[in-house]
Amino acid sequence: MERKVAVIGGGAAGMMAAIQTAGAGAAVTIYEKNDRVGKKILSTGNGRCNFSNEAMGTEFYHGSGKALAEEILSAFDVAQTKDFFSALGMRIRARDGYLYPASDQASTVLDVLRYELDRRHVTVHTQEAVQTLSFDEGRKQFLTVRQGKEAFYDAVILCCGGKAAPNTGSDGSGFRLAARFGHRIVRPVPALAALVCKESFYKQVAGVRCDAELTLQVAGKEAGRERGELQLTDYGLSGIPAFQLCRTAAYALLDKEPVTVRISFLPGFDKASCGSFFRERLASHETDEMDVFLTGMVNKKINHLLLKLAGIRETERAKDVSPAAFARLQNLYLGLETTVTGTNGFDRAQVCAGGVDCGEVTRHLMSKKQPGLYFAGEILDIDGFCGGYNLQWAWSSGAVAGKAAASGVM
DSSP states (O other), X not given: OOOEEEEEOOSHHHHHHHHHHHHTTOEEEEEXXXXXXXXXXXXXGGGTOOOEESSOOGGGEEXXXXXXXXXXXXXXXXXXXXXXXXXXXXXXXXXXXXXXXXXXXXXXXXXXXXXXXXXXXXXXXXXXXXXXXXXXXXXXXXXXXXXXXXXXXXXXXXXXXXXXXXXXXXXXXXXXXXXXXXXXXXXXXXXXXXXEESOSTHHHHTTOEEEEEEEEEETTEEEEEEEEEEEEOSSEXXXXXXXXXXXXXXXXXXXXXXXXXXXXXXXXXXXHHHHHHHHHHHHHHTTSBHHHHTTTSSOHHHHHHHHHHXXXXXXXXXXXXXXXXXXXXXXHHHHEEEEEEEEOOGGXXXXXXXXXXXXXXXXXXXXXXXXXXXXXXGGBSEEEOTTTHHHHHHHHHHHHHHHHHHHTOO
């Protein structure tokens, strides 16, 4: 008898799981609460869909399942992912190791997946959320209930996502379904989101983008360091370096620990080289007003802000600035300290940290608490850096769970 498998959630992991399950000979049904599958894919990579990265390893991931992630990412790796999408007809372009569809359109990734679902005869029910999931001991099958309709399946793959971007369907409902089977849910927090800061001066520099290094400190100890294009907003810090530090900051704030960030607007400079740079500049520009003296250092709005914080007038001539004031200014360029009070919420986060404890699933991503129940994607407590890592986790985990569910591998 043909094995019947339900995939709950039609995102990246869910579609991959369904394709792999159907490819192994099972009859597959996807239940998706949105009016279409893959809605979240369309917003990834600023609409271009950075779907993977050639620099792959567990050092790019967080969560309770790093050892598990290594095995899963090896079982369906980047090369296999490229082969998979190429076989579906998608040309691939690499930019410094970041992988995109050659069309530069996220819709291309979604389209080839949808077409493959059709070719594999996967049944797709949209606008149908599964409210109840249980295991019928008598029939030895799973019972799904949605909109009052019941259906039985030999296996179920939960691919409901986490809580990030709830407008795309990731509203935490998968956590509730997993918890019904006794699974521990590691506290979810926003990850890859902007940092909200205490200071009011951000309104003066909102909209500025610059190369910067951020050092995250939790309770006075360094907890992370990232460099890249920083985006200053009217409420704090955004851009990739802020996103990479978000999950650590979010968990620290959840535990009521003080969180600060030191911003170096001159990454690559230390105190000695910065001092030498200013002395050389002063030797040839001592009669310039400070507004002119600092021209070309960094963005003009940042120069003005740091002058104000250092207590130096823009019209003051460089030769008249005291050594103590110059020292304050240099220190601000090297490490402006800001207090983090929060992060953007799940509605503005790219991914969710936390989820189903990975210690409670097998190497085939099956529940250790309920045989036949599998997990894939963001619902598990594994989240990656910016750069295609979360989508690669979706492809890898979806492929592993799908193949296992099709055959009943535990």
